[in-house]
Amino acid sequence: LPKKGRSAMWIARPGLEIAATPRRGYPGGFDGGQRSPRCSPNAWGPGRHRWGVRRGLAVVLLLVGVLAGCGKGGEPESVRVGILTNSTQNADTIASIISALGRGGLVEGSNLEIVYGGPIETDSLGTAAAALVEGGVDLILTVGTQPSLTAKATTGESGIPVVFGMGTDPVGVGLVASMTAPGGNVTGVMSAFFPGKVLEYLLVVKPQTRRVLVLSDPGDPSSLAGVDLIRSVAGPLGVELEVRDVSDAAEIGALMQGLPADVDAIMITQSATLTNNIGPLAAGAIRNGIPLVSGQLLTPQGALLSYGFRRDKLGEQMADLALLILVEGTQPEQVPVETTEPYLTLNLAAAEAIGLTIPGDAIRQAYEVYRELPPTDQG
C-alpha cells in the first residue's frame, strides 16, 4: 500500500483534564499516546525558508515523477477485505461499510474485493475465519463479539489487521489491551451500551415500570457484560431486574410463551442470538402488552424503544478505521478504539399496540420515530 508505514508528526499531550465519569472508559485518556519517533518540531522551523533549493529539487523530482507516469500515484492498491459476522441483522452495517470504503477510495469491484458469504453460524466462525486468513485477505472486519474474538484468535500469527464492531466491553472480553492503545492487530468500534439511559427513557415512556425482564445470552461475553452494567444502574433508578438466559430460538420462543406475569418490560442485551430473534421477541412483547427496549437500534424490527448505536453509523466508523489502516498505513495498535454515538429511537406503532402513550417530550428527543411494525409470521 502506498502510504504504509508512515506516522503522524504529532506528539501526545499528557495531563489533559479528564471528565470524572463513574464507569468504564479510557483509562489513559489523552495520556495514551507516545511521542512519535519521527516527531520533528523543527519541521516547522527555520529550515523551511530554504525553499529555493528545495523547490528546485522538487521541480526535478516532479519532472521525473511526471515522466514515470504522474497521476497514477495516490490511488490505493487493490485490497481484499473479509467480513465476519454471526448476526442476521447486520445488513445495514455491511452495506454502510462498503459504501464508506468506496467514499474513501476503495471501491468494490475496482480496487476492493469483499470476501463475505453472509452471516455465519456461531459454531462455524472459526472455520470461516481460518478460510479468510488462508485466502490472504488484507483486513478482516468483524461485527459482533464472538466473530471478533474468533478473528483475533485466528489472525494472531498472520498479523492480519482486524477491525471490529462490537458491544459493551472490548477490554473486559480480552479483545484489546486498552481503549487508547489496543495493542496487537485488533482495533475497532465499541457499540456503546448505556443501560441507565435505556431504563431512564423506559421510565419516561412507562413511568409505572418497576420490574424489567433482562434477556441474556450466556454464550456471548458482551451480553454478560451488559447484564452487569444493567445491574449496576437499575437499583438507583428504582427498577428490579429479572435476568433470564436464553441461548437459542427455541428458548426464546418458550420464554415468550410464558413470560412472568409481574414484569413491566423486557430489555435485551447485545447478542447475535437475541438480535437474530428480534422478530419473535418483539411480537411476544406486544402480545404480552409490555415494552421491549434495547441498547441498539431495534425499533424498526418492533422494539418500542432503543437508545444506542445505529448499524449504519457503526459501519461508517468501522470503514474509517479500515481506511486508516489500509490506505494510510497506520498500525492497528496505534488506532484507539472508537465509540458509537447513541441515538434515541421510538416505535409508536409498538406503543400503540401495547396501549402506551408516549409523552411528547420523549418523541421530540427521539432521533428517529418509526410508525409501523414489521410483518410477522403470525401476520
Next chain:
Amino acid sequence: VSSRRPIRGRSRARWSLRRRLVAWFCVVGVVPFLSLSVWFTFRTYQLVQDQAIAQQRGTSGEVAVGVSSRVSEIDSILRTGAEVISPGSVTSQQRSQLLSRVLTQDQAFVGGSFIDSTGRETERISESIPSALLELRDLAGNDSFTVPVGTGSIHLGAITFNRDLGVATLEASVPYRDALTGEVAGVLLVEVRAQSLLPAPGSVTVGAHRASAYLLTGDGMLIAHPIPSLVLRGLQFLPERPAGFETGIMGDRVVLASQTVDLAGQKLLVVTESPVAEALAPFYRDSAVRLIGVGIALIGAVGAGALVADGITRSLRRLSQATSAVTAAGVMPHVEASGSSEVVALGEAFNEMGDEIERQRKETEQYAERLKSSNQQLERFAFVAAHDLQEPLRKVLAFGDLLALGAQDRLGDKERDYLARMQGAAGRMRDLISNLLEYSRISTRAQPFGPVDLDSVVNDVWADLSRTVGSGARMEADPLPTIEADRDQMYRLFLNLVGNALKFRHPDRPPVVQITGRIVGAPSGDPLQAQCEVLVSDNGIGFEAKYQEQIFDIFQRLHGRGEYEGTGMGLAICRRIVERHGGTITAEGHPGQGATITVRLLLHPDSEEV
C-alpha cells in the same frame, strides 16, 4: 606487414562526424527549448504552489468563519432556552424538561445542566448516564459560571474528554435572567461535541478537490478531526503554523493552512489540509504537456540533424568507401565529389592524391619486379659461379697433388714451397667457395617449415661434434621447445654455434658449452609473436665488444688463419638462417671470458613472409 595481422597504433574509434552533427543539432535545437521549459516548469510550480496555499488559506478562513457561526448558533439556541426559564415559576421537573428540550435542539449537545445563582447545579442531564446517577456539582468558582454571570454573554469553557462517548467536548454556558427582575438568576450550561464545530466530513473543499479540517486548542491539542481515533490518540503539535507545503497530521505531504479563532473565551486553531498531489494536479498536467513538447522537439532535432548531417557527410562517405576500395582491392577509383565547394575540393584533392599514389604504386611494382629479378639472377650467379668454380679448382688441387707426389724428388726446396702454398691457397679457395655455396643455398634450397624439436637438433649436433673434440669438453643444455622451422637449417645453425664454441676454446681450460632456452612473449601479447630465445654460451677466448656486429659479416675473421682455421662464413650463415626464420641473432663477449650468442626465433614463423 602481413594484411592478416591487426594493425596497431591507429587512433581510437570516436564519434562519427554524422553523429556529432546530430548531437550538435540536438544541443542547439533542444537545450534552449529545454531551458525555457524548465524555467516555465519552475514558474508554474511556484504559481501553482502559491495559488494552492492561497486557496488553502481561504478555506481555513471559511472554516474558521463556519466555526464562529456554529458557536453563534449554539449561543442562539442556549439564549432561547435561557429566555424561557423562570426559576421562580417552574418546578424542578419542568426545568428538567426544559433542559431536555434544549439538549434536543442540537445533536452536538451531549449533556447539560442548570446552575442557580449560587453556582450550584440544580438539574443535570447526560447523554450517557441517567440523571438520577449524576452528581450535582458546585461550580461557583468555575469559569463556566462566573464568566457568563460577569459578562452576560456566552462562554466556552473547559475542554474535556468524555470517556463514555469517546469524544472531546467543550462547555458552553450562558446566563439566564429572572423574568421579573431582569437580574442574572443562573447559568445554562451544555457540553458540546467539539467535532460539531467543524463542517461535516467531506464538505470541506479547496477549489475542486477535497480537504480536511480539524481543530486544535490554543496549546496545540487536537480536539476535533474527521477521524475520531486521532482525537482519541491525544495528538498535539505546536500551534500557529504557517501556510505551506508541510507534513500533515497523517504524515503525508499536504498543503496546510491555519486560522486562529477567538471564541468566547476559547482560542482555537482551525487547520485545513489537502493532499499535495491534488493541489499540484495542474502543475502535473502542464509538465506532462511540456515534456511531450520537449520530446517532440528532440525527435525533430534528431531528424533534422540526421538530414543535414547526411547531406554533409555523403561525399565524405564516398571518399571513405573509395579508400576502403583501395585497401580491399588495391585499386584507386575516382570519386565523384558534390556538395559544398570545400567538399568538391576535397574530392578533387583525393583524386589527385589517388592518381599520384597509383603512379607511385606502379613504379614501385616495376622496381620490385626488377629487384626480384636481379636478386634471383644474383643468387643464381652466385650459386652457378660457386658451383662452376669448384670444378677447375678441384683439377688444380688434383694436379697439384699429382705434381707433389710425382715430382717431389725433382723439385727444389723453393719449388716445393711454392707448390705447397699453391695447394694451401687452392684448398682455402675450395672452402670459401663451399661456404659461399652453402650461404646461397639457404634461400635457394630452403625447405618448408615444420615442427622441429630443438632438443633433438642440439643432441644431434653434439653427437656429431663430440667425436671430433678431445676429452674434457662438455655441453650443458636446458630443455628446448619445439618450433616451426627448417630442420636442416636449424641443424646447421646450432652446428655452427656449438662448433665455434668448441673451436675458440681457451687454451687453459676444457671447453664447456651451455645452452639455455626460454619462451619470450611479445610485448603486444600476440601469441603469434611469441619467440624462443636460445643462449649458447662458452668459456672460450671471447672477443672484444666492438666486434659484436662485425663477426656476423661474410668472410669476417677476428683471428689469423694460423691461429684458428675457418673461412669467416659460419656466423654469417647463422644470421642468414635466423633472419629467414623471422628471428634475430646477437653476440656478446669479453676477451678471455667466453662469448654468448643469443638467438631469438619465432615459435610460429610465417613461411610465406620469411
